Amino acid sequence: MASVKLEGVKKIYDNSVVAVQEFNLDIKDKEFVVFVGPSGCGKSTTLRMIAGLEDISEGKLFIGDRLVNDVEPKDRDIAMVFQNYALYPHITVYENMAFSLRLRKMDKEEIHRRVLQAADILGITQYLGRKPKALSGGQRQRVAIGRAIVREPQVFLMDEPLSNLDAKLRNQMRAEIILLRKRLDTTFIYVTHDQTEAMTLGDRIVIMKDGFIQQVGTPQEVFDTPHNLFVAGFIGSPQMNILDAELTKNGDKYTAETLGYKVELDEKKCQLLNENGASSMKVLLGFRPEHAVVHFEKIENSIEGTLLVNEMMGSELHLHVQTQNDQKIILRIPTIDLTEEQRASLTYGNKLHFSFASKVVQLFNPETEQSLLYR
Ligand SMILES: Nc1ncnc2c1ncn2[C@@H]1O[C@H](COP(=O)(O)OP(=O)(O)OP(=O)(O)O)[C@@H](O)[C@H]1O
Ligand SMILES: [Mg+2]
Structure with missing residues (x-):
């Protein structure tokens, strides 16, 4: 040995x-x-x-x-x-x-x-x-x-x-x-x-x-x-979604906004952003396909997308969605809790809404491509 x-x-x-x-x-x-x-x-x-x-x-x-x-x-x-x-x-x-x-x-x-x-x-x-x-x-x-x-x-x-x-x-x-x-x-x-x-x-x-x-x-x-x-992008499958976003600093607190969706970043993330000297700036916001929540009706503060492809994987669906600014993302949702009506609504061309919590958010500097949350 x-x-x-x-x-x-x-x-x-x-x-x-x-x-x-x-x-x-x-x-x-x-x-x-x-x-x-x-x-x-x-x-x-x-x-x-x-x-x-x-x-x-x-x-x-x-x-x-x-x-x-x-x-x-x-x-x-x-x-x-x-x-x-x-x-x-x-x-x-x-x-x-x-x-x-x-x-x-x-x-x-x-x-x-x-x-x-x-x-x-x-x-x-x-x-x-x-x-x-x-x-x-x-x-x-x-x-x-x-x-x-x-x-x-x-x-x-x-x-x-x-x-x-x-x-x-x-x-x-x-x-x-x-x-x-x-x-x-x-x-x-x-x-x-x-x-x-x-x-x-x-x-x-x-x-x-x-x-x-x-x-x-x-x-x-x-x-x-x-x-x-x-x-x-390399670790995780399907790979992490990346959206253009705007980071806003307000005192010690930060908010990220993308496609009209605003997410207040939690204390831990704010601390890391502060430590890394992040200012109000353009960022790349990442979230994993399995970490988004899909809403079947329009709700306040969510992202609207158009469904392009619905891949049936058995226990879950992989939804390929196009956002309003033509970015393509994938959402994974479990099939077990879906109603018949919800399943039926997940077809090509239909609109859906989704959001995600602060704890699943990754933030990257678009120039250096380094994480802003890395200690
Ligand atoms: N004998 C060699 N002479 C010159 N260049 C080489 C030689 N062997 C490998 N390289 C180059 O070195 C780099 C790394 O090659 P390597 O075989 O280590 O990659 P790898 O990560 O194992 O890729 P793969 O997943 O395709 O096996 C490549 O650009 C390759 O072209
Ligand atoms: Mg090799």
């Missing part, structure tokens, strides 16, 4: 492409950290530097207390699982899992013990005698994870290990990785571009964009207090 520490890590490919920069992160022993971000943001590059598969252009990498910048991958005591888990097709599952241990000239009995134990953890004992082509995608992925487990590494690195699987299997394997983590109780660094996977797996999430860390926090923290507009 081990901690992993990155200090000012930077990667420049071919003296020109800057793939990762100013990467500072302290991963605790036994922590499960997820790197998440859009394609090309530098997730795999960072993971590959930790694995030793890429040189570090600048900065320091520690595994435990040891500076490992110049340590060979095989001497770093890590194991990595890739997206395209190339198994050796001509040998059995057992031999696939034993392969790296045999290379190390490990004792036969020890190899046997480790393979059986890993197979048991992953529920693939009955397939040990088969060749990979006689397995399903999910079973093959388990073998790939098994190959990493048998090495009993201090740190597990996983680069999009589930992205080759179909949606259902991916959900199932996600739950299995959570259980696996409990059983192995070691340090995990997991890369994905899927925010749901990041939220459900990570003790902490590192959100990246264009080679820079945007925010590091627990799933709850990054959901509740995104530091900038990018994180606000």
Whole structure:
């Protein structure tokens, strides 16, 4: 078991492409950290530097207390699982899992013990005698994870290990990785571009964009207090609605107004705005689709919108609404309490009204795109 520490890590490919920069992160022993971000943001590059598969252009990498910048991958005591888990097709599952241990000239009995134990953890004992082509995608992925487990590494690195699987299997394997983590109780660094996977797996999430860390926090923290507009949009599905708004300061108090809807900001938000030196100014106001209240008749102090699309999701509806100034937003409402009449009214072209409370409001500086509510 081990901690992993990155200090000012930077990667420049071919003296020109800057793939990762100013990467500072302290991963605790036994922590499960997820790197998440859009394609090309530098997730795999960072993971590959930790694995030793890429040189570090600048900065320091520690595994435990040891500076490992110049340590060979095989001497770093890590194991990595890739997206395209190339198994050796001509040998059995057992031999696939034993392969790296045999290379190390490990004792036969020890190899046997480790393979059986890993197979048991992953529920693939009955397939040990088969060749990979006689397995399903999910079973093959388990073998790939098994190959990493048998090495009993201090740190597990996983680069999009589930992205080759179909949606259902991916959900199932996600739950299995959570259980696996409990059983192995070691340090995990997991890369994905899927925010749901990041939220459900990570003790902490590192959100990246264009080679820079945007925010590091627990799933709850990054959901509740995104530091900038990018994180606000990236975490949560459907994504956070953003409206142009006007912030007004009156003494120590603040009010936000958008599309004729006025929301008095609560004490905590006012305090943060004051601390951040927010003045009366134009802002971007964010609220999540599930945090708005839909009113079926016109009420004072609400926003009017026109319904464009009503997506039936079973337990809830996703309403795509166009506001009076042509901004598009999404509202999520539970179906269980809707009357027949209300359901019938939710059709294309109909008007509806909605509002939201101060506590769900996010505010961003439109120029810097930074949160005005960030401490
Ligand atoms: N070997 C390489 N040579 C030059 N540039 C590279 C190399 N590998 C990656 N890059 C560039 O570095 C940047 C980061 O790539 P990286 O593979 O780390 O992204 P990623 O976040 O893993 O993306 P994805 O989600 O698509 O896997 C990209 O701009 C990519 O084009
Ligand atoms: Mg990648």
